[in-house]
Amino acid sequence: MTDYDVAIVGAGPAGSTAARELARGGARVCLLDRARFPRPKPCGGALSPRVLRHLPSGVEGLVRARIQRAVFTFRSCRPFEVTSTLPMGYMVCREEFDAWLCGSAEEAGACVREGVAVRRVERTGTGFAVRASGEDIRASWVVGADGANSLVAAQLLPRRLPAKFIGVESEVPYEGDDLEETVLVDVGRYPGGYAWAFPKGDRVNVGVMLEFPRGRELRGALAAFVGGVPGLPSAAAACWQSAPVAAPLREPAPCAGTGVLLVGDAARLADPFLGEGIYYAIKSGSLAAKALLAGRNEADAAARYETAVAEAIWPDLRAASRIASLFHRSPRWWHRILSRMPTSLMQYVAVLTGEQSYTGLLRLVVDRLGSAAERWALPRLGLARSGAS
Numbered sequence: 001m002t003d004y005d006v007a008i009v010g011a012g013p014a015g016s017t018a019a020r021e022l023a024r025g026g027a028r029v030c031l032l033d034r035a036r037f038p039r040p041k042p043c044g045g046a047l048s049p050r051v052l053r054h055l056p057s058g059v060e061g062l063v064r065a066r067i068q069r070a071v072f073t074f075r076s077c078r079p080f081e082v083t084s085t086l087p088m089g090y091m092v093c094r095e096e097f098d099a100w101l102c103g104s105a106e107e108a109g110a111c112v113r114e115g116v117a118v119r120r121v122e123r124t125g126t127g128f129a130v131r132a133s134g135e136d137i138r139a140s141w142v143v144g145a146d147g148a149n150s151l152v153a154a155q156l157l158p159r160r161l162p163a164k165f166i167g168v169e170s171e172v173p174y175e176g177d178d179l180e181e182t183v184l185v186d187v188g189r190y191p192g193g194y195a196w197a198f199p200k201g202d203r204v205n206v207g208v209m210l211e212f213p214r215g216r217e218l219r220g221a222l223a224a225f226v227g228g229v230p231g232l233p234s235a236a237a238a239c240w241q242s243a244p245v246a247a248p249l250r251e252p253a254p255c256a257g258t259g260v261l262l263v264g265d266a267a268r269l270a271d272p273f274l275g276e277g278i279y280y281a282i283k284s285g286s287l288a289a290k291a292l293l294a295g296r297n298e299a300d301a302a303a304r305y306e307t308a309v310a311e312a313i314w315p316d317l318r319a320a321s322r323i324a325s326l327f328h329r330s331p332r333w334w335h336r337i338l339s340r341m342p343t344s345l346m347q348y349v350a351v352l353t354g355e356q357s358y359t360g361l362l363r364l365v366v367d368r369l370g371s372a373a374e375r376w377a378l379p380r381l382g383l384a385r386s387g388a389s
């Protein structure tokens with residue numbers, strides 16, 4: 001057995017960020033992943049601009065497209081667009097991005113073990129024994145960064161609800177120039193979700209996200225979307241990969257226990273409206289590292305982390321969930337309204353850049369719906385009337 005302060009299971013954005021920051025802070029960290037990098041990960045690979053300020057320098061070299069235009073359709077019809085002088089998002093390929101982040105954790109001093117699948121995590125008198133393929137590791141702390149189907153969460157924390165969504169995506173060669181700096185977003189035939197096309201230079205990422213119980217409809221929905229957009233390669237509907245999008249189904253899930261912290265998808269910290277998970281993975285990885293470095297003992301570090309997540313992440317996810325339930329009551333109506341005032345979508349862009357919070361956006365939406373809607377919406381959304389104390 002080898003001794004570490006922290007064993008981190010999973011070297012996606014959440015685990016690699018926690019490992020990098022812990023190693024920088026002087027902790028002895030072992031970062032384990034069953035895959036060898038670069039490895040594929042089902043994902044659109046869209047980074048909101050606010051992610052960039054949490055990343056080490058050098059990410060610019062991985063960006064394949066800067067997004068300044070978004071085209072919205074309803075069932076592939078009635079397009080309207082929003083443009084911005086500043087990027088609304090950045091496109092990366094996950095195999096490149098995750099390998100780079102994992103490398104930055106190693107550079108900071110974390111011991112990275114690739115191709116090592118963790119099978120069991122057992123409590124010992126002084127911490128944990130992490131039983132992995134071919135070796136055992138002993139550590140005082142375990143961080144579960146092992147994604148939506150987290151083994152660490154299943155073995156060490158109370159049973160949780162499944163993820164809210166399931167997604168499918170396909171990244172295929174693309175030679176057209178219609179999508180330069182442009183994302184396509186289609187709504188109306190994807191219960192709880194939407195379809196997208198994200199440009200990545202010589203490739204395009206096409207995908208669909210749906211409510212988890214509607215997973216069987218994913219392939220048909222992907223084919224319908226691809227068929228509805230002239231110029232999208234038909235290969236996109238043929239070779240695909242799917243995975244849960246780990247937004248909380250209802251209330252946030254428990255993310256800490258004695259000696260164990262969950263980060264990113266393992267903690268169900270993806271956005272319940274957009275499905276954005278990379279930002280919250282990186283943010284929670286960073287919060288976990290800070291809590292572990294500052295914690296006086298096991299209970300103190302776990303409490304610090306829980307509080308930090310409850311303050312810095314859950315309000316956003318709750319507000320996003322309420323916006324999602326408002327939108328999905330009537331996507332057709334929202335599409336029509338937004339097409340008449342597309343610039344109002346810049347408020348949503350402000351959430352992605354970090355200038356606006358989801359809670360602020362929700363309040364704005366409710367205010368703009370007007371007083372009639374306000375009467376029924378506010379109590380259902382758990383908000384007080386604007387200006388009320």
Ligand SMILES: Cc1cc2nc3c(=O)[nH]c(=O)nc-3n(C[C@H](O)[C@H](O)[C@H](O)COP(=O)(O)OP(=O)(O)OC[C@H]3O[C@@H](n4cnc5c(N)ncnc54)[C@H](O)[C@@H]3O)c2cc1C
Nearest residue numbers: 010012013014034043044045046118147167264265277278
């Ligand atoms: C179809 C789809 C599209 C998406 N598009 C976007 C998008 O455009 N933008 C965005 O922000 N988010 C998107 N998301 C969400 C995003 O992909 C995730 O939220 C994000 O990857 C979470 O990062 P993570 O580090 O928590 O987990 P992951 O990235 O899943 O990493 C977990 C790691 O743990 C490893 N692992 C798992 N089990 C074990 C084990 N037993 N032992 C060792 N290692 C293990 C895995 O190999 C993996 O490397 C999308 C999700 C899906 C499914």
